[in-house]
Amino acid sequence: MKLISENSTSTKVLERVILPIEKIGKEIMFDCRMCGQCILHSTGLTCPMRCPKNLRNGPCGGVRPNGNCEVYPDKPCVWVQAIERSARLPIWRDNIYRLQPPVDWQLQDTSSWVNLFTGRDSVHPPGWRGALDADREAR
Ligand code: SF4
Numbered sequence: 001m002k003l004i005s006e007n008s009t010s011t012k013v014l015e016r017v018i019l020p021i022e023k024i025g026k027e028i029m030f031d032c033r034m035c036g037q038c039i040l041h042s043t044g045l046t047c048p049m050r051c052p053k054n055l056r057n058g059p060c061g062g063v064r065p066n067g068n069c070e071v072y073p074d075k076p077c078v079w080v081q082a083i084e085r086s087a088r089l090p091i092w093r094d095n096i097y098r099l100q101p102p103v104d105w106q107l108q109d110t111s112s113w114v115n116l117f118t119g120r121d122s123v124h125p126p127g128w129r130g131a132l133d134a135d136r137e138a139r
Contacts, residue, residue, distance in 0.1 A: 014114055019114075036109065038113075044084065046079075051079065099132060107121065
């Protein structure tokens with residue numbers, strides 16, 4: 001989806017206005033890390049960037065038998081929370097099974113809302129396009 005131009009002055013002004021609102025709201029609600037490419041609707045509204053390995057496609061092999069994190073044994077695995085929460089959502093329940101592209105770190109600390117409207121969050125490494133297209137066609 002590309003509703004506004006990425007590099008226009010108005011987009012830069014919009015980003016300056018929206019960024020602090022998004023940051024404060026999503027930090028309070030989701031412990032957001034401002035990755036700039038939000039996939040909350042695919043993770044049961046669980047921020048995947050709280051995973052210490054920043055995984056975007058499910059858990060690593062180190063989830064503990066009690067469902068806690070390999071790196072932080074006293075905390076639940078983000079991806080265990082994500083699958084449980086996804087099952088409880090009235091919408092977006094199956095989005096968790098979609099293939100997610102790798103994190104684009106150039107978007108760190110930018111507004112994911114603005115990136116959605118400019119289409120910047122849909123720019124993926126060329127090697128991933130085939131995999132993402134195949135995943136989309138399979139659904
Ligand atoms: S996925 Fe990114 S934008 Fe969305 S809540 Fe997590 S860090 Fe914030």
